[in-house]
Amino acid sequence: MIRIANGQGFWGDWLEAPVRLIEQGPIDYLALDYLAEITMSILQKQKQENPRLGYARDFPPLIARIAGRIRERNVKVIANAGGVNPVACAREVLRLAPALKVAVVLGDDVFSRLDEFLAKGFEMRDMDTGAPLASIRPRILSANAYIGAFPLAEALATGADVVVAGRSTDTALTLAPMIHRFGWQPRDYDKLAAGTIAGHIVECGAQCTGGNCQVDWQSIPDMANIGYPIVEAEPDGSFSVTKHPETGGRINPHVVKEQLLYELGDPKNYITPDCIADFTSIRLDDAGPDRVRASGIRGGPRPPSLKLSIAYSAGWKAIGTLVYSWPQALEKAQAADRIVRQRLRQLGLSFDEIYTEYFGVNACLGPAAPPNPGPPEIQLRIGVRGPDRQAVDRFTRELVPLVLNGPPGATGYGEGRPAVREIVAYWSALLPREEIATRVEVVEA
Amino acid sequence: MKIPLSRIAHTRSGDKGDTCNIGVIAWQDRYYPILVREVTPARVKAHFGALVEGEVERYELPNLAALNFLLHRALGGGGTVSLRTDAQGKTFGAALLRLEIEAAPEEL
Numbered sequence: 001m002i003r004i005a006n007g008q009g010f011w012g013d014w015l016e017a018p019v020r021l022i023e024q025g026p027i028d029y030l031a032l033d034y035l036a037e038i039t040m041s042i043l044q045k046q047k048q049e050n051p052r053l054g055y056a057r058d059f060p061p062l063i064a065r066i067a068g069r070i071r072e073r074n075v076k077v078i079a080n081a082g083g084v085n086p087v088a089c090a091r092e093v094l095r096l097a098p099a100l101k102v103a104v105v106l107g108d109d110v111f112s113r114l115d116e117f118l119a120k121g122f123e124m125r126d127m128d129t130g131a132p133l134a135s136i137r138p139r140i141l142s143a144n145a146y147i148g149a150f151p152l153a154e155a156l157a158t159g160a161d162v163v164v165a166g167r168s169t170d171t172a173l174t175l176a177p178m179i180h181r182f183g184w185q186p187r188d189y190d191k192l193a194a195g196t197i198a199g200h201i202v203e204c205g206a207q208c209t210g211g212n213c214q215v216d217w218q219s220i221p222d223m224a225n226i227g228y229p230i231v232e233a234e235p236d237g238s239f240s241v242t243k244h245p246e247t248g249g250r251i252n253p254h255v256v257k258e259q260l261l262y263e264l265g266d267p268k269n270y271i272t273p274d275c276i277a278d279f280t281s282i283r284l285d286d287a288g289p290d291r292v293r294a295s296g297i298r299g300g301p302r303p304p305s306l307k308l309s310i311a312y313s314a315g316w317k318a319i320g321t322l323v324y325s326w327p328q329a330l331e332k333a334q335a336a337d338r339i340v341r342q343r344l345r346q347l348g349l350s351f352d353e354i355y356t357e358y359f360g361v362n363a364c365l366g367p368a369a370p371p372n373p374g375p376p377e378i379q380l381r382i383g384v385r386g387p388d389r390q391a392v393d394r395f396t397r398e399l400v401p402l403v404l405n406g407p408p409g410a411t412g413y414g415e416g417r418p419a420v421r422e423i424v425a426y427w428s429a430l431l432p433r434e435e436i437a438t439r440v441e442v443v444e445a
Numbered sequence: 446m447k448i449p450l451s452r453i454a455h456t457r458s459g460d461k462g463d464t465c466n467i468g469v470i471a472w473q474d475r476y477y478p479i480l481v482r483e484v485t486p487a488r489v490k491a492h493f494g495a496l497v498e499g500e501v502e503r504y505e506l507p508n509l510a511a512l513n514f515l516l517h518r519a520l521g522g523g524g525t526v527s528l529r530t531d532a533q534g535k536t537f538g539a540a541l542l543r544l545e546i547e548a549a550p551e552e553l
Contacts, residue, residue: 037524037525038524038525128462128463212457212535213457214455214456214457214538214539215455254455254470254472257468257470257509257511258455258456258457258468258470259457260468260509260511261457261466261468261469261470261506261509261511261513262457262459262466262468263459263460263461263466264466264468264513265461265466265513265515266504267504267506267513268504279506279509280505280506280507280508281508282508282509283508284508284509314526317526317528319528353521353522353528355521355528355529357529357530359530363529363530363531364530364531364536364539364540365536365539365540365543366493366494366495366496366540367493367494367495367496368492368493368494368496368540368541368543369540370543381530383528383529384528385526385528423525423526424525425522425523425525425526426462426523426524426525428462
């Protein structure tokens with residue numbers, strides 16, 4: 001049995017979680033997931049400005065903080081903290097923790113190879129809209145192939161203490177130690193599917209231990225010290241999900257089911273670079289306090305293509321707010337919205353979309369919101385987006401004047417006019433997997 | 446009799462681009478047939494009204510006594526493009542719990 005902990009569900013997750021996982025009980029592997037789609041484009045911009053950046057900058061200081069424990073307890077760290085510059089990330093880890101051995105996984109970054117793929121006739125059509133990649137080619141900011149667990153397992157085989165990857169899938173971080181330690185092969189479909197599903201359960205950190213959970217949420221113990229998840233994996237593909245004793249949170253089958261369903265598509269065809277996992281084959285059992293066991297998982301062969309995640313610039317947006325007080329708070333906010341829209345029209349500005357929400361009435365639930373007559377205050381929230389930065393900027397000057405020249409009782413404008421932000425949109429496409437060659441390098445201090 | 450979905454199920458929702466997914470999990474395995482019968486794609490689409498522009502698809506997971514819904518074109522363009530407060534559909538699951546469904550007393 002091996003213990004694989006997940007201490008980071010996204011870049012920005014709780015800084016204490018990985019430290020507590022390594023200090024509060026036994027673990028063999030510490031998986032850390034840093035990448036969301038938006039993260040890659042931000043990192044690409046940072047790298048363009050400074051070739052030594054482009055990775056998750058919280059990661060090297062974290063490793064420095066736990067370096068002693070990594071050695072003392074023989075824990076291996078696997079993270080996709082490398083972003084678009086895994087080698088620079090590894091070098092910074094070594095600068096701060098020179099006693100560690102660090103391996104990087106390369107080959108996922110295809111930003112500089114897109115024209116080569118286009119020239120070969122790969123259209124890389126968007127998986128949602130079917131449009132060809134050529135239609136956005138000049139606006140592309142980053143492009144990465146999702147890579148699976150086998151390259152990460154190869155990196156673990158170098159004996160590295162820390163494995164730094166770029167755009168590996170979230171689930172691969174958990175599956176890789178199982179491949180490495182149990183010797184699983186690409187044709188071990190059921191086992192790979194089991195490890196993938198274990199990864200899906202823990203990839204969002206505390207979301208499987210009681211965080212963001214509807215299951216009797218008021219009674220979940222000690223959320224301030226919530227324990228992050230640990231997979232106890234067996235060579236036959238069965239596994240348990242648990243957490244260190246004396247930590248907060250809760251694990252039971254209902255809590256785990258919520259996370260199993262999170263961001264799921266077709267449950268019979270959960271596609272990864274390593275296998276296809278069947279979520280309808282999972283058998284879940286309550287295996288004692290804060291412990292759930294999964295077994296019976298089935299899977300199928302890996303797909304012939306890898307998925308590309310491509311970020312591109314798609315215009316500008318700004319969102320502004322004003323607060324209106326009782327009486328007739330909602331009516332005042334609605335009047336202000338009409339006035340802003342009329343003034344934008346009179347200025348001759350056009351947008352792809354103008355979107356209004358009344359915070360406190362319908363911002364989250366829209367038409368599904370319960371009735372809320374006579375609220376004491378309402379926040380008017382108006383957003384616009386479009387291709388013309390100047391038009392969006394002009395909009396940002398149309399809200400604050402309403403405090404003096406619109407309906408009575410407006411406040412909450414202390415933040416000034418809203419910021420104009422560039423929209424980075426995402427494009428998913430498929431590419432034959434033979435086009436992507438990964439390789440592992442051990443980085444020396 | 447009419448009951449809110451919250452009486453027999455809990456939910457979690459999230460995003461994949463402009464598609465919102467909602468997992469609906471029966472509190473007791475024996476409630477699962479009620480979910481299958483009552484929580485249809487058409488009802489889910491009607492519940493969210495203009496918020497969901499595209500189709501609603503449903504998948505069944507009898508092993509977990511759960512349903513998975515995909516609400517297409519439901520997030521105002523998706524994560525980074527959307528102008529909505531809940532651009533990632535995090536609250537759609539809670540919103541669905543208000544759905545009124547029909548269940549016989551002996552089923553509960």
